[in-house]
Amino acid sequence: MEETLEKKTYQVDPSGYYGSFGGAFIPEMLYPNVEELRENYLQIINDPSFQKSYNDLLRDYVGRPTPLYRANRLSDKYNTNIFLKREDLCHTGAHKVNNTIGQILMAQRLGKKRIVAETGAGQHGVATATVCALMNLECVVYMGELDIERQAPNVARMKMLGAEVRPATCGSRTLKDATNEAMRHWINNPVDTHYIIGSVVGPHPYPDMVARFQSIISEEIKWQLKAHTGKENPDYVLACVGGGSNAAGAFYHYLADEDVKLVAVEAAGMGISSGHSAATTALGKPGVLHGSRTILMQTDDGQVVEPFSISAGLDYPGIGPQHAYLFDSGRGIFLSATDEEAVQAAFELTRLEGIIPALESSHALAVLGRLGAAQSETVVVNLSGRGDKDMATYMKYID
Amino acid sequence: MNRITELFQQKQPGDGGLLNVYFTAGFPELNDTTRVLQALQDGGVDLVEIGMPYSDPVADGETIQKSNDRALENGMSVKILFEQLHNMREKVFVPVLLMGYVNPVLQYGVENFCRKCAEVGVDGLILPDMPMDVYLNEYKSIFDRYGILNIFLITPQTSEKRIRQIDEISEGFIYTVSSASVTGSKTGVSADMESYFARLNAMNLKNPRLIGFGIKDNATFTQASQQAAGAIIGSAFIRLLQETSDLEQDVKSFVRSVKNYPETVEI
Numbered sequence: 062m063e064e065t066l067e068k069k070t071y072q073v074d075p076s077g078y079y080g081s082f083g084g085a086f087i088p089e090m091l092y093p094n095v096e097e098l099r100e101n102y103l104q105i106i107n108d109p110s111f112q113k114s115y116n117d118l119l120r121d122y123v124g125r126p127t128p129l130y131r132a133n134r135l136s137d138k139y140n141t142n143i144f145l146k147r148e149d150l151c152h153t154g155a156h157k158v159n160n161t162i163g164q165i166l167m168a169q170r171l172g173k174k175r176i177v178a179e180t181g182a183g184q185h186g187v188a189t190a191t192v193c194a195l196m197n198l199e200c201v202v203y204m205g206e207l208d209i210e211r212q213a214p215n216v217a218r219m220k221m222l223g224a225e226v227r228p229a230t231c232g233s234r235t236l237k238d239a240t241n242e243a244m245r246h247w248i249n250n251p252v253d254t255h256y257i258i259g260s261v262v263g264p265h266p267y268p269d270m271v272a273r274f275q276s277i278i279s280e281e282i283k284w285q286l287k288a289h290t291g292k293e294n295p296d297y298v299l300a301c302v303g304g305g306s307n308a309a310g311a312f313y314h315y316l317a318d319e320d321v322k323l324v325a326v327e328a329a330g331m332g333i334s335s336g337h338s339a340a341t342t343a344l345g346k347p348g349v350l351h352g353s354r355t356i357l358m359q360t361d362d363g364q365v366v367e368p369f370s371i372s373a374g375l376d377y378p379g380i381g382p383q384h385a386y387l388f389d390s391g392r393g394i395f396l397s398a399t400d401e402e403a404v405q406a407a408f409e410l411t412r413l414e415g416i417i418p419a420l421e422s423s424h425a426l427a428v429l430g431r432l433g434a435a436q437s438e439t440v441v442v443n444l445s446g447r448g449d450k451d452m453a454t455y456m457k458y459i460d
Numbered sequence: 461m462n463r464i465t466e467l468f469q470q471k472q473p474g475d476g477g478l479l480n481v482y483f484t485a486g487f488p489e490l491n492d493t494t495r496v497l498q499a500l501q502d503g504g505v506d507l508v509e510i511g512m513p514y515s516d517p518v519a520d521g522e523t524i525q526k527s528n529d530r531a532l533e534n535g536m537s538v539k540i541l542f543e544q545l546h547n548m549r550e551k552v553f554v555p556v557l558l559m560g561y562v563n564p565v566l567q568y569g570v571e572n573f574c575r576k577c578a579e580v581g582v583d584g585l586i587l588p589d590m591p592m593d594v595y596l597n598e599y600k601s602i603f604d605r606y607g608i609l610n611i612f613l614i615t616p617q618t619s620e621k622r623i624r625q626i627d628e629i630s631e632g633f634i635y636t637v638s639s640a641s642v643t644g645s646k647t648g649v650s651a652d653m654e655s656y657f658a659r660l661n662a663m664n665l666k667n668p669r670l671i672g673f674g675i676k677d678n679a680t681f682t683q684a685s686q687q688a689a690g691a692i693i694g695s696a697f698i699r700l701l702q703e704t705s706d707l708e709q710d711v712k713s714f715v716r717s718v719k720n721y722p723e724t725v726e727i
Binding site for chain 2: 076084085086088089090092093094231232237238241244245248249250251252346348349350351352359361362363364365
């Protein structure tokens with residue numbers, strides 16, 4: 062690769078790939094929809110009036126910038142300098158809304174009248190239903206039949222926001238099947254509907270577009286960290302990875318700075334070898350999932366394997382193609398945390414800092430002790446969401 | 461010559477439309493694959509599309525999804541399918557295509573897959589999520605080496621420029637999706653479709669076309685055959701397989717009724 066001669070960016074190339082990962086592996090029925098988006102997304106995003114609408118909403122509606130908070134007691138515990146990027150303080154409770162705000166504005170510019178989305182735990186569904194209410198667009202959210210049973214409060218929120226929640230009843234009836242149904246819905250409604258994917262997955266240009274909308278996270282970390290410490294860069298950036306949108310946003314402006322260690326934490330579920338895990342890079346192989354070449358958990362026959370994690374937001378059998386590239390190239394450090402470790406980390410943060418984190422974000426916190434960060438070093442943890450939605454799970458551990 | 465190419469070349473004006481029937485391998489039971497294939501040929505089908513079941517068939521509607529789920533529960537895999545088709549050409553003379561999603565083929569290895577297709581006598585592949593550029597850059601030379609045709613799809617939303625591109629690189633036939641939908645969503649041929657088919661006919665493409673999606677019986681098959689070289693039936697046939705208690709007889713009767721052959725005449 063000629064890339065070795067210059068500084069690597071780890072960003073998408075003009076044909077939609079990150080190294081050998083990415084692309085658009087879609088049926089012809091989706092081609093015109095995806096092509097319309099591909100041809101227009103950069104021009105729309107770079108348009109100053111789009112930027113203004115996006116930034117105004119992030120400030121006034123989402124509540125950005127979110128604070129970068131020095132967690133003093135947590136830092137003492139691990140004998141290093143830990144900063145939390147407080148995405149949990151975003152409207153609707155997680156970073157997901159950064160992307161849905163961007164995509165709803167995109168949909169408007171493309172003249173779309175309806176929105177379809179998939180959701181696992183319901184956080185992306187809620188963030189989508191929220192922006193649809195705000196912009197007065199019709200909203201259909203597909204959710205696995207099993208997840209609908211498991212995540213009743215978020216189903217209620219989506220309904221209150223005016224979205225129609227449709228169950229995915231085939232396959233394993235969870236996030237991957239909801240994604241399939243959303244794609245089918247888009248095939249059946251190609252002209253007036255925009256599909257708001259919730260993570261940095263799917264056919265090009267989705268992974269790049271979603272990463273750009275989430276890149277506000279690291280854009281803010283850059284100036285906030287400088288204001289706090291005078292340092293240009295942290296030594297570590299930590300984020301959990303399901304599909305990987307919060308990690309993509311937290312890593313975005315550090316990708317080319319090879320000195321910054323980018324740590325992605327996957328959900329090991331009951332343990333990597335337990336048969337109940339979602340640690341994609343540990344268990345997966347290259348293949349095609351939801352329209353892109355990436356790393357996914359699959360059988361020898363190429364059937365997609367149903368993952369397992371206590372955290373519904375990490376319960377996905379693949380990762381975004383950019384993360385596959387970060388893993389494959391060694392730019393990213395991929396670790397995993399079990400259900401048990403994540404819950405312990407959640408309680409630790411809660412008792413030390415008075416912040417109840419989402420189960421997803423707790424996976425990132427769970428590896429703090431394993432980093433080997435020195436006393437003088439700086440660690441930024443992307444606290445992607447708050448734990449309100451996970452109280453039923455946490456309650457089981459309180460005695 | 462490839463059996464698909466030969467079939468379309470031999471077709472004379474005035475012949476009825478060609479009937480392609482889709483079914484899912486390993487459905488309803490694991491070892492039904494060759495039974496269904498044989499019965500389709502006995503009924504007088506012109507070509508057959510065997511679906512390789514996949515866990516995440518995004519282009520398929522509920523009927524075919526459920527048949528995929530069932531086939532996978534039955535233990536179906538690419539490896540087993542090739543075992544089942546091992547002696548296929550002792551009795552089966554109609555062209556046979558495999559339809560499926562690209563991931564299982566990638567895991568099997570594209571070269572291994574094509575070699576195996578050539579060995580058992582499979583003539584073509586339909587992989588809806590294989591991008592055209594990836595096919596051309598990475599896999600076409602392999603397909604060509606083993607004489608396997610890659611069948612592309614077009615839809616009412618496909619631009620004229622892209623249809624011409626697809627026509628240029630296609631061999632055998634072009635799979636013409638009748639409406640913006642997944643399989644099994646709608647039935648019949650609407651006025652919108654008529655104008656789409658007329659537009660295609662006016663383009664004078666070098667490849668013949670088979671119309672798929674929404675074809676279920678003699679009436680819809682005949683309608684579609686007036687607009688193209690023939691048509692493809694999938695979901696309607698899967699529904700028959702779900703319900704049948706006499707597989708051989710019902711499959712034969714189905715093909716005969718679609719093609720309007722008399723029941724009593726042996727083909």
